[in-house]
Amino acid sequence: MNIKFRAQDMRTSILWLKSHMGIGIVDGYWVADLIDNDEIMPITTDQPQIMNRISMMHLQGKSMSTLETIFLDYFKEHMKVQKWTQRVSYLGI
Numbered sequence: 001m002n003i004k005f006r007a008q009d010m011r012t013s014i015l016w017l018k019s020h021m022g023i024g025i026v027d028g029y030w031v032a033d034l035i036d037n038d039e040i041m042p043i044t045t046d047q048p049q050i051m052n053r054i055s056m057m058h059l060q061g062k063s064m065s066t067l068e069t070i071f072l073d074y075f076k077e078h079m080k081v082q083k084w085t086q087r088v089s090y091l092g093i
Helices: 010-018 028-036 066-080
Strands: none
Touching: 010 028
């Protein structure tokens, strides 16, 4: 059989992979738990991993509002406890 599958939705691609229907390219943080639980197998190379950095900014000279401060505190604490972020050293959290 020569079946090709293309999805623009990450969840659909992951479902395809979990069903052992072939190989795919997905963001590592989406599947970190599946890899840890041996539900899917990563195919790696000797090249360095590509990292996408998330940057948050605010206007220079403008102090953060209470809501912004609460959100950033929550976000940082949330990211610290995620299993996949414990593998990434550049987060600065």
